[in-house]
Amino acid sequence: MDPVLGFALFIGALLVFLATGTPVAVATGLLGVLGVLVFLPPAAITQLATLAFSQSANFVLVIVPLYVLMGESLAATGIGRDLFLAARIWFRRIPGALAVGTVFACALFAAVCGSSPVTAATIGSMAVPEMIRNGYDRRLALGVTAAGGTLGILIPPSIPMILYGIITETSIGALFVAGIVPGIMIAIMLSATVMLIAWRRPEAAPKFAGHIRLGDRIAALKGAGPVILLAFWVLGSIYFGFATPTEAGAVGAAAALAIAAARRTLGLTALGNILGATARTTAMFILLIVSGMFASFVLARLGVPQGMAKLLVGLDVAPWVIMVLINVTIMILGMFMDPMSILVIMVPALFPSVVALGYDPVWFGVVLTINIEIAAITPPVGFNLFVLKAVIPNTDMSEIIRGSLVFIVPLALGIASLIAFPDIALVLPRMMLR
Template identity: 60%
Template sequence: MEAIVWFASFVASLILLMAVRVPVAVGMGLIGIAATWIFVSGGAVSQLANIAYSQSASFILVVVPLFILMGEVIALSGLGTSLFRAAAIWTRRLPGGLAVGTIGACAGFASVCGSSPVTAATIGAISVPEMIRNGYSRRLAFGATAAGGTLGILIPPSVPMILYGVITETSIGKLFVAGILPGIMMACLLCALIVIQVMLKPEIAPRVTRRVPIVEKMRASGEAAPVVLIALAVIVSIYFGFATPTEAGAVGAAAAIVTALAMRKLRISLLARALDNTVRTTAMFMLLLIGGLFSSFALTRLGVPQEMSNFLTSLDVAPWIIIVVINVFLLILGMFLDPLSILVIVVPIFLKAVVALGYDPIWFGIIITIQIEIAAITPPLGFNLFVLKRVVPDGVFSDIVGGSLIFVIPLLIGIALLMAFPQIALFLPGLI
């Protein structure tokens, strides 16, 4: 089929450019411009400039640097590490308690940070050394942290969800709310896998027998409380319609800065670093968005999404089988492309078919986000794997990869549950 040939040619061209070290965003932009010029028309190239301007000037994109800044301030000020200390104290007596606490800390930090690598780096810097110091298997320590970091893009706020919302013109507020229950479900599935592993092999996580005084528990919880309150303020304001995602992002960023300053955890140099990181990440986001829109424009003018939709909907099979095939394709693609690139490439191609099959675009956005989570912990290009190698320099990469791969299982189980029970993702948005 012609659409498959066009799409395969696009993916092959992108991989070729990546092989010669061309950034993915630039590669997609170049392919989009070249394909439009050669296969559509020279005059159509001028439309790309209009697309770049209109999309980058969209007010909704202001939410991106605001949520990124909120996460950066909390991460650099050390407020995020207080989540691990609190979670670890409350869960330490469970099988694999410190690893379970790591998942809990990642879930808490995810609620104020829209990035998976930042979540893994912030929590991993303290959790991995702590687990190893207490006799935990290095594979379990690295795996739990890498997998927990993936919650950073499922539990709102989420940078990938913002990108998905912009591309599909779906409500970002509803996407954020849709991620709450799946995020909690994924955290529970990850914790369950840790407990099962430890029960089968107790030697990988020695039990902690020392009782922690209630005063120490309260003190640790008090230190983590500001982060929890900021997260609740952001999500509750969006859910009940008190604020748009952009307004909630502004309040969250301001609250993070004020809280860190009040607790004397934020110096001017750290604030400058947070702002610098925010600008860099936002610039990368914008370049990726524009490059993706260029390639999407060319593929759309060549009829790829339309033909792909007609082909998939004409197949004489149950719709869920097609969704499974799409998920398998995403799983394979995630091994070779970075997460946001997968989203920009795949969504314009498959969304039309998914909606035609009767599935909700918000539900599909959550499925895509979980697939991006899996991509973050699968070699050879899993972001979280390399982030942990950087923040824990003495880590052996084989331990990081070996410990992380088993956590793909609960993520796949989560996708299966969402396919069987779509209301896990759609219940809360339906109440708005």
């Protein structure tokens, strides 16, 4: 089968399923089964059962509930409030101080979470009302929180990076380490966007009056201390080789539960909610992987990924042009699909082409993660938009969307920076291997 035609048929059929309200995991699984029945020999159907068992029994999947549990436990403690208060004090003299503080509070929480919606909800529930009370423009307050929440899947630990690593068999530890510098870069770019808005429209982000003593700044770090220490443990232990990502996640999850217990927020009801949320997210993750592998199995047997790789490599254009086209395609799909679904569907089809073009798999994982960050704040299905609508009462969805759109620019510039300078993502993984 012609690779372009095969991929177009798959995407077209998937969009038809999605238009009927079929969940992505169910749609991709059905397409895989139908593809086997229509295009492959009858005996191939038995391979789907083997594939489902091998993927769901993969030991690497142990890492998923550990990091989800860590993030859910900390979200239940209300520690997001302490992070925001600390960031607000430390960035008080900067234009747009509360909004910049929101970005860096999201960055700190992202280092122990791994989920974009959880980060947006945890920080947003405190930050947005505080910004509005201090006279900030509602659209700016909502938009910067939605955009800051996207750092939850770029700054490690990252659930999408785990999914990418499983699909492509790329080192999850290397992916985590590779996300650190780009994550800081994106946080700075988002903050610079806020400062530019505050400079051009001072009424959108009123300045603070008064002076904060150094002692008050240090005292503000007390509440944020547990998160900072936990983040250093998770990332530092992986970078310096003290622990594998799974071991770091296990200790991190136990420490997060201990922090919740110490803050007296770990009652039986809260624990049940935490474990329930962890179980639901993990189950969804495994279902997405298995169903995505069904579809990938059919596409691979039909030679679609291999054919696309041969076609793209044979084009008489520079590799970076193809990479730009790939990223634009993913951005467009991000308007209609959630980030995890994009990974499950697009990575198996595009990964052989990316490798054939000479790009590093770890680098591509980081670029792809930033790209699906854009999907999290792009209507009509941006997860972070709906999360903020749920946690901030009396908010119109149009306000959130209009506030978020401006922050797509720094995220797109982040992708462009990584395409132009790949070492931004690769410098730390290379140092880790020395």
